[in-house]
Amino acid sequence: MNYREEVIKAMAMLARDKRPIFIGQSVRYSGHAMFNTLEEAKVPMRKRIELPVFEETQLGMSTGLALEGYIPVSIYPRMDFLIIAMNQLVNHLDKIEQMSCKRFTPKVIIRTMVGSKAPLDGGPQHTQDYYKALRLMLTNIDIVKLIKAEEIITAYRKALGSERSTILIEMADLY
Amino acid sequence: MNKQELIDFEEDIKDLFLDGKIRAPIHLSRGNEEPLIEIFKGIQPEDWVFSTHRSHYHALLHGIDPEWLRQEILAGRSMHIFSRKHRFLSSSIVGGCLPIALGVATAIKRKGTKRHVWCFVGDMAAETGVFHECTKYAARYNLPVSFVVEDNGLSTNSPTQLVWGRGKGNPHITRYKYKRSFPHIGAGKFVVFK
Numbered sequence: 001m002n003y004r005e006e007v008i009k010a011m012a013m014l015a016r017d018k019r020p021i022f023i024g025q026s027v028r029y030s031g032h033a034m035f036n037t038l039e040e041a042k043v044p045m046r047k048r049i050e051l052p053v054f055e056e057t058q059l060g061m062s063t064g065l066a067l068e069g070y071i072p073v074s075i076y077p078r079m080d081f082l083i084i085a086m087n088q089l090v091n092h093l094d095k096i097e098q099m100s101c102k103r104f105t106p107k108v109i110i111r112t113m114v115g116s117k118a119p120l121d122g123g124p125q126h127t128q129d130y131y132k133a134l135r136l137m138l139t140n141i142d143i144v145k146l147i148k149a150e151e152i153i154t155a156y157r158k159a160l161g162s163e164r165s166t167i168l169i170e171m172a173d174l175y
Numbered sequence: 176m177n178k179q180e181l182i183d184f185e186e187d188i189k190d191l192f193l194d195g196k197i198r199a200p201i202h203l204s205r206g207n208e209e210p211l212i213e214i215f216k217g218i219q220p221e222d223w224v225f226s227t228h229r230s231h232y233h234a235l236l237h238g239i240d241p242e243w244l245r246q247e248i249l250a251g252r253s254m255h256i257f258s259r260k261h262r263f264l265s266s267s268i269v270g271g272c273l274p275i276a277l278g279v280a281t282a283i284k285r286k287g288t289k290r291h292v293w294c295f296v297g298d299m300a301a302e303t304g305v306f307h308e309c310t311k312y313a314a315r316y317n318l319p320v321s322f323v324v325e326d327n328g329l330s331t332n333s334p335t336q337l338v339w340g341r342g343k344g345n346p347h348i349t350r351y352k353y354k355r356s357f358p359h360i361g362a363g364k365f366v367v368f369k
Binding site: 031049052054056057058059060061062063064065066067068069070072087088091092096099100101103104119 | 252255257258259264266268271273274275276277278279280281282283286305308309312359366368
């Protein structure tokens with residue numbers, strides 16, 4: 001079973017559902033490995049929102065889209081980039097249910113990746129794994145590290161069906 | 176709700192707080208009743224309203240029941256007023272609601288529905304990077320969102336414009352343009368490492 005091919009199947013599965021919308025930089029234009037998976041999964045362009053580089057705003061927008069009924073698949077091609085959005089992740093998406101006494105329960109699927117170290121090493125700002133740190137900070141968001149190819153589709157399917165937001169961490173070295 | 180009713184509500188909350196009946200921070204409004212009443216004449220009941228830590232007036236003018244709001248405040252939730260029925264949310268992080276409001280507006284435009292989004296921020300929030308990003312994006316995509324800056328000149332107790340060094344211009348930025356010749360990453364071909 002091939003890791004990358006399973007990711008592509010998972011994206012195709014998400015795209016078949018009418019609610020998900022793929023959002024981030026390089027979701028309509030090439031630029032990173034995750035774009036290629038959307039292309040090969042044939043995710044329709046109408047289901048993709050290309051954004052500027054504004055990670056914090058991207059995550060807030062994802063929350064807003066979720067409040068209106070979409071399931072955003074918010075793409076951060078490196079975990080190093082996701083931590084730029086910590087305010088919206090920790091103070092807002094993770095806390096809205098608690099702050100609102102469950103009156104609002106926005107659900108976002110966050111897709112991110114630990115950058116590869118071989119054959120090219122992206123260095124300290126493109127290869128970090130903040131899985132444990134996120135587990136310590138987040139109380140209302142599930143976090144899944146995708147280590148094995150066979151768990152990928154199940155994990156994305158579970159995220160799609162869950163009532164909670166989920167962060168799915170892909171491993172570039174396994175692509 | 177009229178001006179006097181707004182003032183009376185905040186006076187009641189003030190008294191409750193001073194009597195030790197509210198065991199959480201409160202942020203009271205006073206003096207901005209008239210402009211807010213005017214602004215809310217343009218806000219429809221079905222519109223989304225995003226507020227801040229100082230949200231009592233916004234909630235009341237958006238139609239939230241005063242007694243319900245009073246109970247929320249007594250329960251210690253003055254900084255977190257949320258109503259699904261009224262599409263009303265707040266954040267106590269400076270500028271925290273800005274991108275969320277932007278996302279709701281994006282969704283509304285995609286759906287083609289008639290609702291509008293209103294996002295209230297203070298004058299320090301209006302100086303932040305996220306405000307710049309959200310207002311620029313909203314304007315360029317013609318999203319159904321309006322941002323209202325409530326400018327009392329203060330951020331907590333810091334004079335906002337003085338802190339930002341008003342009127343000094345910015346001699347620290349140099350910009351030049353060029354056209355990229357290489358792709359974003361690499362050199363245009365896959366490399367096979369041996």
